[in-house]
Amino acid sequence: EVQLVESGGGLVQPGGSLRLSCAASGLSFSNYWMSWVRQAPGKGLEWVANINLDGSRKNYVDSVRGRFTISRDNAKNSLFLQMDTLSGEDTALYYCAINQFWGRGTLVTVSS
Amino acid sequence: DIQITQSPSTLSASVGDRVTITCRARQSISTWLAWYQVKPGKAPKLLIYAASSLERGVPSRFSGSGSGTEFTLTISSLQPDDFATYYCHQYNAYFGPGTTVDIK
Numbered sequence: 001e002v003q004l005v006e007s008g009g010g011l012v013q014p015g016g017s018l019r020l021s022c023a024a025s026g027l028s029f030s031n032y033w034m035s036w037v038r039q040a041p042g043k044g045l046e047w048v049a050n051i052n053l054d055g056s057r058k059n060y061v062d063s064v065r066g067r068f069t070i071s072r073d074n075a076k077n078s079l080f081l082q083m084d085t086l087s088g089e090d091t092a093l094y095y096c097a098i099n100q101f102w103g104r105g106t107l108v109t110v111s112s
Numbered sequence: 113d114i115q116i117t118q119s120p121s122t123l124s125a126s127v128g129d130r131v132t133i134t135c136r137a138r139q140s141i142s143t144w145l146a147w148y149q150v151k152p153g154k155a156p157k158l159l160i161y162a163a164s165s166l167e168r169g170v171p172s173r174f175s176g177s178g179s180g181t182e183f184t185l186t187i188s189s190l191q192p193d194d195f196a197t198y199y200c201h202q203y204n205a206y207f208g209p210g211t212t213v214d215i216k
Contacts, residue, residue: 035204044197045148045156050204059205099203100146100161 002026002101009094009106016086020106022079022096030054030074032099036081038092039105048094049081063089086110118200118208124216131187133211135200140180144203147176147185150210151196159198160185187213 008020020036035050049060049070058070069082079096086108093105118135125131135145143163148156158167160176163183173188187194195215200208 033204037207039150039156042152044210045150045199045201045207047201047204047206097204099144100158100167102156102158105155 002098004096004098004101004103006094006096006103006106009108011109011111012086013112014087014110016110017082017084018086018108020081020083020094020096020108022103024077024079024096024098027098027101029077034072034079035097036070036079036094037097037102038094038108040089040092043092046092051079083108116200116202116206116208118211120211121209122212122214124214125190126216127190127192129190129216131190131194131213133185133198133200135178135183135185135208137181137183137202141202143179145176145178145183146201146203147174148199148201149194149196150199156199 003025005023012018030053033050033052036048038046038048047061048064049068051058051070051072055072067085071080088110091110093107095105096103115138116135145163147160149159150156159170159174163178164176175186177184195213197210197212199210
C-alpha cells in the first residue's frame, strides 16, 4: 500500500520560511515523478511543483517560482519543499503526491 | 508545460440526471489523468485514476473515459451526495479549474 506522510507545516510570519517533508513507502520511490499540490481555504486545488526521477528537472507554478524549491532524496524515499519569502497567499494545506496517490497534507499558515 | 481546460465551470442539475464533465489537455497525456471530488472542509476524494479506473469504494455511477487530449467524467444518475466541485488532474502537474455541480 502506498503511503505518503507530510510534515513540517506550521505558523510562520510573512517573509518567513518553512521546509516541508514527505516520507513515502509502499512503492519504488525513485521510479516516479513527484509533486506538491495545495488547497487554500475555500479555494480549489493547485499544483505547486514537480520533480523528475533523479531530481534533475523541476517545474513550478508561476506564483511560487523563485521562492519555492522542490527536492528529493531517493536514498531516504523523501520529498521536500523549501518555501521562502512566504506570504498570506501561500496559506494552504500542502499535499505530497505521486500520480493519484496523495498524503493527508500538512497545514501552512502565513500570518503575523 | 501542458495545461488543462475543463468545462463547464458550473453545471446545474437535478437528482437522477446524467452529468458529463470534460477536460482537455494541450498535448497528449496518454491516460495520466485523475478525477477528484471536493466538498467544503473535506479532503479531496479520488474518484477515477488512469483516466478510466474506478477507485475502490467509489460508486459505479461514476465513470471516466478518454485518452490523449480529451477526457470525460460521467455521473450516470446524480445523487444528493454528488453536489460538489470536480477537478481533473494531470498526474504530477496541472489541475483543471473545476466544475461545480449544483442543484437546479
